[in-house]
Amino acid sequence: VTESFPPGRVVVGASGAPYTVVVGPGIVGGLPEELARTLPGRRVALISDSHVAPLHAERIADSCRAADIDVALLTFEAGEASKTRKTWSILTDQMLEAGLGRDSCVVAVGGGVTTDLAGFVAATYMRGVPTVLVPTSYLAMVDASVGGKTGVDVRAGKNLVGAFHAPELVLADTELLATLPHSERGQGLVEAYKHGAILDEEHFQRLKEGRSELLSADPVVAARAILESVALKAAVVARDEFEGGYRQILNFGHTLGHTIEAASEYEVGHGAAVALGMLGEAVLGERLGVTSPGTSETLEAALRPLIGTSGLSIDVDRALRYLSVDKKARSGDARFVLLERVGHVSPGDGWTHAVPRSLVEEVLSEVMG
């Protein structure tokens, strides 16, 4: 039984209607009522993966049906390898076969793969139907819940095909974290540390202090941490919804991180790759005199305990080739978001800095060494 904890709410401003991220233990029980209130008359495609469906999605579907909501439960094989245009096509066709019209909505129950993939299905189904997200991982609660990014991976890289499509509602039930594999807990928390690193040193410190409760998925400690982190991200997205300028600061750690992830052929998990990317980008900043000396050590002390680091290796030449098709590439230059120190990002030139390729190569080798 969970200690009493009132659900917290963060309102995310978007160019369409603002939406709410609700965070708290046990709140998914309110989904049928929320669906009836926010989307009356909607028929639901509940999308989940083969791992999360038996753990959570089937029960959630049943609770909706008990409230007279018409639910088609659609599942796909768990794993990043499913986050493709092919799975997107199959899910879309299953919705069409189920006769779901443009008055339907998509409820995504799962981790970041599910929310990104189901979100892209919703974004493109009959030119867009509403989405409700029920994230079940730290990564999805902290990151995918805010910003409206949806998409799939292609051979050339992750998330290169997608759309911005803000959800109607996000229910982050921290009791669902209990079933999250231990290996994904630390990796998922990396994005929360990133929000602290770019915006709020105190959030960064509190995450460090609560590490053992967070890794054991304590639903109350998790709810407090997620609420803080979601509020930080929401403030950034409210200022720049479509990633033209300020929002780029959220890419801290991701330029190198995506490169490491892709070059390892996804052997290195997303969280671990972003953690390594944050370390590497802190080192880049220190070498360029932008980031305070010692910042990379502070990040390393906080992040290494979250991720497995033994045996990680990548081909640096290969990684550098991935860099050039990164979405943040402007006319072929490699540009990076850099910190001034923990809690503060450098304004740079439009929030990024050009970094010589030779320095990127040198630092990539060191971080992966």
Next chain:
Amino acid sequence: VTESFPPGRVVVGASGAPYTVVVGPGIVGGLPEELARTLPGRRVALISDSHVAPLHAERIADSCRAADIDVALLTFEAGEASKTRKTWSILTDQMLEAGLGRDSCVVAVGGGVTTDLAGFVAATYMRGVPTVLVPTSYLAMVDASVGGKTGVDVRAGKNLVGAFHAPELVLADTELLATLPHSERGQGLVEAYKHGAILDEEHFQRLKEGRSELLSADPVVAARAILESVALKAAVVARDEFEGGYRQILNFGHTLGHTIEAASEYEVGHGAAVALGMLGEAVLGERLGVTSPGTSETLEAALRPLIGTSGLSIDVDRALRYLSVDKKARSGDARFVLLERVGHVSPGDGWTHAVPRSLVEEVLSEVMG
């Protein structure tokens, strides 16, 4: 040599930045300058089909290159059969292979298939890059140029997968109409007549009076007609960008039209199908007492000369099955936009009327008889 005609402009309001539709003979010569002005530094994917590429797109690509714009010309096989997720994937992959980053833009040169398909590529490339449309058909100039609809067809029906993605700029050069096959001229003008039918009886009359000049693609008469028609559509879209309410009036003729088109397995062209749909929906309205008697005859007299009607036949039972997956379906009901008379749409219940299936069946048989 074309009679001197100053380009006309219609500004289309959208939730993002408003964009301009420029209409006039010869204006595509200004494309390189417009690209440099509105999208400085952008690399361009110029997308066209195998029919239009040698007629126009190659020359347009050359004119951009002569102005130091980096252009990747990507073509696909002409025809509605190419408007698929597969072609969308191939074009996306070709852009990735060309190393185009998120600072690239898509220029679509062609008819409605090209603008819808290339628009969907742009909408989903790295979560959205800008689009410039250079429509080469009446249909694309009058219809696809306004509203930001993009999409592809799937087995279950046309345009069932897509996104709203407004262009940055539309250049409707009426000299390009000279290469439009004669069979597509009349069909493409049907959408202009539709704008008259729902909104402006005078526009409807002027289209009738100018029919022979329009069918011979007179670039000045065409420019005047297209400007009027685009302005009518833009006024509707400005009032309701995302098709929640008022914008549905643009679907007049399309509920039956799409059904006829799909049931004929696209043997019946889009314009002919919409013309038949307009006739059918006028008959529906007359039978229900919503539409003034004689309206369907007025439409028939205007539209029959535009379309070939001999030998058109469809399976009515099959057509009725398509009706239920139409995007306008609300909870399985068949709903229609109906006229009060030419130039005036009936407000109905949220701009549509529920129509008994038996009446739809009866009228479909008559119209196709």
